[in-house]
Amino acid sequence: xxxxxxxxxxxxxxxxxxxxxxxxxxxxxxxxxxxxxxxxxxxxxxxxxxxxxxxxxxxxxxxxxxxxxxxxxxxxxxxxxxxxxxxxxxxxxxxxxxxxxxxxxxxxxxxxxxxxxxxxxxxxxxxxxxxxxxxxxxxxxxxxxxxxxxxxxxxxxxxxxxxxxxxxxxxxxxxxxxxxxxxxxxxxxxxxxxxxxxxxxxxxxxxxxxxxxxxxxxxxxxxxxxxxxxxxxxxxxxxxxxxxxxxxxxxxxxxxxxxxxxxxxxxxxxxxxxxxxxxxxxxxxxxxxxxxxxxxxxxxxxxxxxxxxxxxxxxxxxxxxxxxxxxxxxxxxxxxxxxxxxxxxxxxxxxxxxxxxxxxxxxxxxxxxxxxxxxxxxxxxxxxxxxxxxxxxxxxxxxxxxxxxxxxxxxxxxxxxxxxxxxxxxxxxxxxxxxxxxxxxxxxxxxxxxxxxxxxxxxxxxxxxxxxxxxxxxxxxxxxxxxxxxxxxxxxxxxxxxxxxxxxxxxxxxxxxxxxxxxxxxxxxxxx
Numbered sequence: 001x002x003x004x005x006x007x008x009x010x011x012x013x014x015x016x017x018x019x020x021x022x023x024x025x026x027x028x029x030x031x032x033x034x035x036x037x038x039x040x041x042x043x044x045x046x047x048x049x050x051x052x053x054x055x056x057x058x059x060x061x062x063x064x065x066x067x068x069x070x071x072x073x074x075x076x077x078x079x080x081x082x083x084x085x086x087x088x089x090x091x092x093x094x095x096x097x098x099x100x101x102x103x104x105x106x107x108x109x110x111x112x113x114x115x116x117x118x119x120x121x122x123x124x125x126x127x128x129x130x131x132x133x134x135x136x137x138x139x140x141x142x143x144x145x146x147x148x149x150x151x152x153x154x155x156x157x158x159x160x161x162x163x164x165x166x167x168x169x170x171x172x173x174x175x176x177x178x179x180x181x182x183x184x185x186x187x188x189x190x191x192x193x194x195x196x197x198x199x200x201x202x203x204x205x206x207x208x209x210x211x212x213x214x215x216x217x218x219x220x221x222x223x224x225x226x227x228x229x230x231x232x233x234x235x236x237x238x239x240x241x242x243x244x245x246x247x248x249x250x251x252x253x254x255x256x257x258x259x260x261x262x263x264x265x266x267x268x269x270x271x272x273x274x275x276x277x278x279x280x281x282x283x284x285x286x287x288x289x290x291x292x293x294x295x296x297x298x299x300x301x302x303x304x305x306x307x308x309x310x311x312x313x314x315x316x317x318x319x320x321x322x323x324x325x326x327x328x329x330x331x332x333x334x335x336x337x338x339x340x341x342x343x344x345x346x347x348x349x350x351x352x353x354x355x356x357x358x359x360x361x362x363x364x365x366x367x368x369x370x371x372x373x374x375x376x377x378x379x380x381x382x383x384x385x386x387x388x389x390x391x392x393x394x395x396x397x398x399x400x401x402x403x404x405x406x407x408x409x410x411x412x413x414x415x416x417x418x419x420x421x422x423x424x425x426x427x428x429x430x431x432x433x434x435x436x437x438x439x440x441x442x443x444x445x446x447x448x449x450x451x452x453x454x455x456x457x458x459x460x461x462x463x464x465x466x467x468x469x470x471x472x473x474x475x476x477x478x479x480x481x482x483x484x485x486x487x488x489x490x491x492x493x494x495x496x497x498x499x500x501x502x503x504x505x506x507x508x509x510x511x512x513x514x515x516x517x518x519x520x521x522x523x524x525x526x527x528x
Contacts, residue, residue: 042138043076242381
């Protein structure tokens with residue numbers, strides 16, 4: 001028997017029964033619109049020739065353009081050091097945009113017409129002066145200007161570019177905003193140095209530090225699930241929850257890009273930002289409103305209640321060759337130093353020292369070259385009272401962030417028939433089944449739209465960044481400086497280091513009863 005979580009919620013009158021079911025076209029993006037902005041607003045993509053711009057920024061801008069969510073008569077300008085003509089530029093930025101039918105091809109053609117390109121250096125005023133002249137020509141004679149600068153750039157040029165944008169490209173009258181991509185430093189000191197170099201130039205209201213996980217549909221849904229359903233909220237604390245596990249798994253390794261990854265490692269690349277952001281959404285108190293500052297205030301309170309992570313609360317791993325020898329080890333990557341101790345896997349347990357969560361382990365787990373590719377939150381509830389039950393599995397609420405967005409609750413039910421045997425089943429909300437024609441926006445689409453609208457709710461605030469680095473920096477320095485702290489090897493395509501199961505068990509997570517179960521096979525004639 002498989003139950004639907006949505007059906008349970010509808011029965012309890014906890015969801016909107018007007019939500020579309022099968023066969024109904026429904027697009028989340030169309031429920032939002034941009035605020036009234038000046039006609040002819042300009043969006044500038046700095047680093048327009050790079051991979052990030054091609055793979056993420058321009059496809060997201062096209063998505064907003066396609067759905068009619070851009071400001072009226074918007075102009076999009078690419079800026080980079082690479083010298084290329086307009087035709088080459090347009091060909092490059094459209095290379096990762098999918099055009100499944102003639103309608104989308106026509107929309108892409110219209111999109112490319114509003115894109116132009118300026119070449120210039122990042123550390124010289126001359127190029128930015130040429131950019132300003134070009135923007136003014138596109139804007140025409142308007143009383144106010146709106147300029148959004150997207151810095152799809154490496155962090156070493158954040159400050160010089162920010163300085164020259166403010167000096168040369170800031171409108172005399174109107175609005176200017178800057179989107180900055182991670183990494184925001186590599187430890188607390190470098191993060192503060194970056195902040196101190198940006199804040200005199202751009203105000204906090206003008207800065208949008210983008211962490212694309214905050215734009216993912218299921219991450220944003222956490223607040224609604226938690227605070228829009230009283231039956232969940234009543235048990236969302238240490239009295240009912242045994243552990244919380246947040247997992248990031250990739251099937252592939254560094255694939256020739258290990259030289260870049262080796263500078264950061266899995267903790268800086270994924271945990272200190274993406275997974276920690278998800279943790280704050282799970283653990284935060286109810287905000288006063290959906291106002292950006294109310295939400296971010298509660299996230300910061302969670303971070304300040306977290307203790308510094310100790311090396312004894314961590315296991316590290318580095319992937320080796322696959323067991324069949326077909327997949328290479330991390331050290332086989334020619335771009336990786338042969339003596340690298342860089343972790344490609346980490347499992348960390350941390351605690352939140354407040355009244356709600358005291359004693360509940362929060363386990364962050366992330367790795368490359370693993371047996372699966374997914375990002376999920378697994379909230380495991382405490383064991384039921386023994387007596388009539390013997391070793392019955394725990395309940396779990398699972399929020400699948402990617403792929404195949406879903407929310408499901410593992411529950412124990414009676415196995416149909418004459419016996420009183422129990423069976424694990426699910427109350428299930430799987431998006432692709434519930435919303436058959438649903439279009440879920442890409443994270444970058446949602447976040448760029450927020451920046452256009454001036455909504456900081458899903459962006460990282462300066463004190464939030466400071467608090468997050470404070471938690472991880474002592475551990476990161478210990479790993480970097482202590483040559484005896486060597487990651488364990490694990491086979492490419494495995495679950496991770498061999499000590500992982502013991503680590504999880506020691507920190508309150510019960511796996512054996514809850515993982516790998518099969519739907520019970522029953523005979524419809526009643527024979528079990």
